[in-house]
Amino acid sequence: MKPSFEYKEFLAELRRTGVTVLRSVIPADVITTISVAVDRERERLEQTNRAALYKINMSLLASPGHPGFLCPLNYPFCHEEIITAPRLSGVLAAYLGSDFYLHEYVVNISLARGTTAQHVHLDQENDGLGTVGVVCNFPLSFTGPHNGMTKMWLGSQDSPERDLETLNNLYTPFQPTLYPGDVMIRDLGLLHQGTPNPDIKDRNLLALVYKPERQKLGDEVRGDIPQSVWNSWNARQQAVMRRHQRVEANEVYAQPYSVPDAM
Numbered sequence: 284m285k286p287s288f289e290y291k292e293f294l295a296e297l298r299r300t301g302v303t304v305l306r307s308v309i310p311a312d313v314i315t316t317i318s319v320a321v322d323r324e325r326e327r328l329e330q331t332n333r334a335a336l337y338k339i340n341m342s343l344l345a346s347p348g349h350p351g352f353l354c355p356l357n358y359p360f361c362h363e364e365i366i367t368a369p370r371l372s373g374v375l376a377a378y379l380g381s382d383f384y385l386h387e388y389v390v391n392i393s394l395a396r397g398t399t400a401q402h403v404h405l406d407q408e409n410d411g412l413g414t415v416g417v418v419c420n421f422p423l424s425f426t427g428p429h430n431g432m433t434k435m436w437l438g439s440q441d442s443p444e445r446d447l448e449t450l451n452n453l454y455t456p457f458q459p460t461l462y463p464g465d466v467m468i469r470d471l472g473l474l475h476q477g478t479p480n481p482d483i484k485d486r487n488l489l490a491l492v493y494k495p496e497r498q499k500l501g502d503e504v505r506g507d508i509p510q511s512v513w514n515s516w517n518a519r520q521q522a523v524m525r526r527h528q529r530v531e532a533n534e535v536y537a538q539p540y541s542v543p544d545a546m
């Protein structure tokens with residue numbers, strides 16, 4: 284897909300700084316429905332697998348205030364308004380190639396009255412051939428510095444630097460304000476950090492990781508799609524979600540998100 288003029292501005296920003304924000308991409312009712320489903324799935328995990336939900340990886344992220352889980356690949360999570368949102372898909376196709384695919388679909392929680400930040404980290408290093416992917420963050424409520432929105436350092440893609448003072452000198456720190464319906468696209472190589480959430484409410488951020496076709500990480504794609512749900516999708520949505528396994532079961536549920544012990 285040839286990028287239109289509108290995409291080019293966002294594309295240029297994403298390439299230069301490692302992050303860009305598209306405003307009002309997802310209808311409010313879709314976000315509300317997903318938000319209710321996130322709360323329901325979290326409650327289910329708290330009842331069935333609480334230890335895994337709140338297990339903290341101390342070597343990598345080291346923040347008890349930032350749990351997360353894999354969302355089930357059904358409705359409303361995989362609503363077509365999210366997976367095939369036209370403006371978002373346009374930027375993703377231009378950045379990753381039109382045959383990009385969904386790799387991971389999680390919710391990142393920043394717990395209310397949080398006091399801990401994540402280590403500064405990147406999600407995956409780029410490999411010399413270009414980007415290895417992006418994460419698309421969809422806030423489920425208004426978010427910004429007041430409730431622990433993620434902090435990033437603009438232009439810090441693949442930097443080995445981790446010292447906060449040096450990072451603040453070398454790169455511009457960025458902690459955006461996002462509204463439900465907005466989406467932030469961040470290169471996986473950009474340095475970032477989950478920050479404490481001083482608010483009285485938890486902050487939920489969907490994180491959908493998309494990868495270019497050349498990054499075939501088949502074994503690492505987790506989560507099943509009920510065949511009946513798959514059958515209801517249009518060809519574009521099926522193409523984007525092609526790497527996940529399809530199963531006969533009609534119901535699928537959230538799973539604990541376990542990150543590797545060292546990186």
Ligand SMILES: O=C(O)CCC(=O)C(=O)O
Pocket residue numbers: 344349391392393406431432433434475476477478488
């Ligand atoms: O929850 C956040 O603000 C950031 C989470 C994140 O980016 C991560 O866990 O890698």
